[in-house]
Amino acid sequence: MRIMSRTQTTFAPPVMEARRWIAGKTFPADRPLLNVSQAAPVDPPPPPLQDAMARALREPDTHLYGPVLGLPALRAEVATQWSTAYGAEIAAETVGITSGCNQAFAASISALCSEGDEVILPTPWYFNHKMWLDMAGVRAVPLVCGPDMLPGVDDAAALITERTRAIAIVSPNNPTGTEYPATLLDGLYDLAARHGLKLIVDETYRDFDSRSGAPHTLFQREMWTQVLVQLYSFSKAYRLTGHRVGAMVAAPELLAEAEKFLDTVTICPSQLGQKAALWGMQKLQDWVSGERQEILARSDAIRAGFSPLHAQGWRLASAGAYFAWMEHPFDVPSDVLAKHLVNEAHILALPGTMFCPLGDPRGPKGLRIAFANIDAEGIKTLYERLQALAPPPAPA
Structure with a gap:
């Protein structure tokens, strides 16, 4: 019997796994996908930094x-x-x-x-x-x-x-x-x-x-x-x-x-x-300070708008920097709920099971919400969709 390598026995990259859930799917213009699965900012560097990088490309030692x-x-x-x-x-x-x-x-x-x-x-x-x-x-x-x-x-x-x-x-x-x-x-x-x-x-x-x-x-x-x-x-x-x-x-x-x-x-x-x-x-200390204030404002919006979800049985365990950790009220594990969110709410989020060992009860209850790429209005939309979410069917 061939022994599997350690890489073969390591789980697949979660962000790549989540992207497969939306492969081939289309979402209507009036209800587009809200992607809260990844923390990496999708915007390019600010224009002055792009210009500095263009100049650096002309320097021989860059290559x-x-x-x-x-x-x-x-x-x-x-x-x-x-x-x-x-x-x-x-x-x-x-x-x-x-x-x-x-x-x-x-x-x-x-x-x-x-x-x-x-x-x-x-x-x-x-x-x-x-x-x-x-x-x-x-x-x-x-x-x-x-x-x-x-x-x-x-x-x-x-x-x-x-x-x-x-x-x-x-x-x-x-x-x-x-x-x-x-x-x-x-x-x-x-x-x-x-x-x-x-x-x-x-x-x-x-x-x-x-x-x-x-x-x-x-x-x-x-x-x-x-x-x-x-x-x-x-x-x-x-x-x-x-x-x-x-x-x-x-x-x-x-x-x-x-x-x-x-x-x-x-x-x-x-x-x-x-x-x-x-x-x-x-050169960009002031710009980074502005970015920090924007992220802190989003973190505040995560907390401020959570009350209606709390009334439905959700729990906001923590929030800060780019992330919020929420615990859902449904009778299904979070990996099942995450796929349900794609189909029913057009939300792509990572389930807690991707961040916890097997047997840890926090994994099946948790969702990681990465809000690096959704502003306060996007957070409001996220909450509206979660509030309107029908319970996922229980596993057979």
Whole structure:
């Protein structure tokens, strides 16, 4: 009998799976599809950034290999801006640039883990984190969040074994939108430090955090490089999703290990994407601030308009950054409901089952709503359609 590869035993990409639900379908002009399945912004970069990218295309080095860990100027800019934002001294040699934040996570796991090791992931989890751990032969250990969609430090402590190598979190969270309090991050950091683990903090959505000032003080810890690995994406803030630029902030020794992975997989990040990210960091701070205000307004609209759905038995568990996590009132699992939503309400959303392990009761009840590409009026339409939704037929 042929043994299946780890990739073969890993579930299919959820966003691609959801797209198959609408393949070949048409939707009327007066009731078009509302796509709340993906968080990536669909609009192009702002025109000034597009112009800067066009100029960069005429620079010869844009088309050549660059340093594996990224352009020195971009690494230095991240270090400078992060030092200001987090009130800490962050050196350029602790910053590595990657081909997107997913690659930063993969590189981190490759540098930290061997086959059979364990990484603790709060559930609902970000499915690409789970997918990479599966493909790497690393066991994802579910850390069940409470009703507030936050994990508990004591619960995490109970899951640590001799094979645990890291605790990996996302804040603001994907898929729930929850912003992890600084006190919780402090507790998880201290727990990781006591056990010789890494705390991986994916801050892809940090530019859309509703809190003013730094969301945590972990970079102010004297020995932060021994514990903290921060991940970041330029895709959301600057609309550079197709150019795949992310960052990994960690100990230089860990970056040296990650460099082996990065050199093997991509050799170097996209030169054009890196130049675009650098230009954006230097020139578009006011524009990004405006984008943040728009996303926060949408998050407010998600909360403000929810009361009629609450009266019908829905529950808004959390909302923030690009996401809301809702629990439905129907007697069917969320994967069945999600397909029903396409056919009956012309809504494409991802079911909670895509973000939870089998047996987790939160998965069948949950829906992730990504509102990066629907404004307040679109949110109103979404709610109207959900309110009018007929219950799906119960499974036979």
